[in-house]
Structures are given as structure tokens and as C-alpha cells.
């Protein structure tokens with residue numbers, strides 16, 4: 001659906017050039033919620049702006065449904081842009097227009113007949129749960145309601161792609177959750193491809209199917225959120241995962257890893273809801289001692305990371321490990337904590 005092929009964007013500033021996006025390759029599938037995470041300045045906004053050609057690549061290609069965006073004519077680009085909705089951190093609503101007219105605006109701009117505009121705006125107002133606010137002005141709304149208007153406006157022209165640029169960064173955690181739930185509903189009911197950029201791993205954890213981690217313009221790691229959360233490889237990914245999953249092993253445990261049998265057990269695909277560890281203790285002659293960790297939820301599926309110690313004869317421990325490997329990811333903890 002959206003393909004980045006060796007995309008580089010270089011900015012020239014006061015005689016020096018700077019690669020904001022550096023040889024990015026990504027393939028985003030139709031109907032998926034794809035997250036791009038990175039610290040400030042990583043190049044996320046530039047990457048997302050390359051999709052609707054608010055920025056043009058210095059080299060490489062951005063393709064939508066196989067069409068190279070830099071080769072389309074100005075009028076084709078206008079049509080393609082109508083098929084790409086965008087929402088922003090600070091909502092970017094027209095303050096002098098009501099909720100109704102903010103949402104109607106892109107339709108009017110596209111020359112949609114008035115009766116159709118009314119039908120579509122009413123439909124979309126109901127979808128975002130703001131029917132009773134149609135005649136309010138943006139300054140009469142909460143942040144969450146403003147973002148709902150932003151989403152409604154972006155959806156008005158029935159796009160097939162929705163770009164979200166830090167769409168929940170100005171919202172409190174509860175409101176963030178409700179907006180993310182709405183974005184999930186957008187994908188589920190309209191099968192829209194959603195590209196989310198954020199610096200918050202919570203957002204990724206809540207709704208994304210896959211994620212790319214950016215640093216200094218490069219994608220340093222990407223994959224399904226289960227893979228990234230269970231086995232983050234790049235140090236930056238590990239830092240982001242640690243912001244929502246406390247998987248950093250305390251010094252007191254690390255000091256003893258050489259002398260003890262300590263393992264990181266990662267539960268995925270629902271195995272966290274099974275009594276995996278107690279079963280192993282029951283069926284093998286080992287004691288399982290949970291030292292540290294937590295279970296949380298990834299896409300409504302229990303997901304967790306526990307640091308456990310196995311005590312017993314070496315042979316029994318090996319048998320228990322072989323059994324555990326069939327159900328969970330199990331890694332011996334090294335002295336460096338990984």
C-alpha cells in the first residue's frame with residue numbers, strides 16, 4: 001500500500017546539508033496500523049510528510065499502490081491527497097468555524113453537492129460521537145473532542161490512508177486511550193491504513209500491528225509489536241520498550257547470574273494466561289522462583305516478561321527448559337542484563 005524505497009530527504013541549511021530521512025525502506029500493508037517511533041529529531045514528521053508529498057524525497061521513491069508519488073502530475077497529486085487524511089498534535093481546526101463546518105470544509109473544497117455534504121458530515125459526526133456538538137466552536141471543546149473533530153475532518157472525503165502526526169501527544173492518558181480506540185475503530189470499520197508517528201511507546205503498545213523505530217533519519221529496527229516487545233534488538237528499541245515494560249534487571253540479580261540459573265521468560269500469543277510456570281514446577285523436579293517482571297496487555301492479549309530462577313539438578317533444569325521452550329520465549333540472563 002505505502003512503500004518507501006531507499007528514501008532519503010536532505011535539508012540544506014546555511015551551506016550544510018542534513019539527512020532528516022536516510023535510506024529508509026518500509027512496506028506498509030493495506031488496513032494495518034503502522035507506528036513509527038523515535039525521539040525528537042529522529043525524522044518521523046519528515047517521513048510522514050513524504051507520504052502526502054508535503055516533502056519530496058531527495059532520492060528514492062515513495063509509492064502508494066505502486067504509484068511513484070514523485071512522478072504524478074499536479075492534478076493527480078490533488079486527487080491522491082484527497083485519499084490521504086491527516087491529523088495533528090494541535091488539531092489545526094478552523095477556530096472561526098463550527099464543528100460542522102470544519103468537517104464540511106474538505107468536502108466543499110472538493111466541490112461536493114451541499115446535500116451530500118450534509119449527509120456525510122452527519123454520518124461522520126455520529127461515527128466520532130460528536131453529533132450533539134455540531135454547532136459548537138473549537139474553543140468550546142475539550143482537547144479530546146477537538147481531536148475527534150480532526151479525525152472526522154480527515155475522514156470526510158473517505159480516504160484510504162490516515163496519517164497521524166503525534167495525534168495524542170497533547171492529550172491526557174485517559175483521553176489518549178479514547179482517541180486510540182477511535183483510531184482502531186476507523187481501521188476496523190473502514191479498513192483504512194493508519195500510519196501513526198509518536199514518541200510514546202504506550203501509543204504503539206495500545207493499537208499498532210507493526211512498528212518501525214527511527215534514529216538519526218534511519219529505521220534502526222522494525223517488525224510486529226510482539227517481536228519488538230519480546231526481543232528488542234537495537235538499544236533505542238530497548239529503551240522505548242523499557243518505558244512501558246519494566247524489563248531492566250536489577251543490579252542485585254545481575255550480580256548473581258553466574259552462580260544461579262536465571263532466565264528471562266517472555267510470554268506471548270496468550271501464553272501469559274496459562275499456568276506455564278506452575279506446570280513446569282509440577283512436572284519436573286525443579287523449583288521456579290519468580291524474581292522480577294510484569295504482565296501487561298499487547299493488543300488485548302496478555303503479554304509479559306518475567307525473570308525467573310530455576311533451582312534443581314542440571315538435568316532436570318534442562319528438561320524443564322526444553323518443555324518451556326515450546327510455550328514461551330526463554331533466554332538465559334547474561335551479566336549485561338540481556
Ligand SMILES: Nc1ncnc2c1ncn2[C@@H]1O[C@H](COP(=O)(O)OP(=O)(O)OP(=O)(O)O)[C@@H](O)[C@H]1O
Nearest residue numbers: 011012013020038039040041042043044045046047
Ligand atoms: N524544513 C526543514 N529544514 C531544515 N531542517 C529540517 C526541516 N524539517 C526538519 N528538519 C530537521 O530534520 C530533523 C528531523 O526532523 P523531524 O521533524 O522529521 O523529526 P521528528 O522525529 O518528527 O521530531 P519531533 O518529534 O521533534 O517533531 C530535525 O533535525 C529537523 O531540525
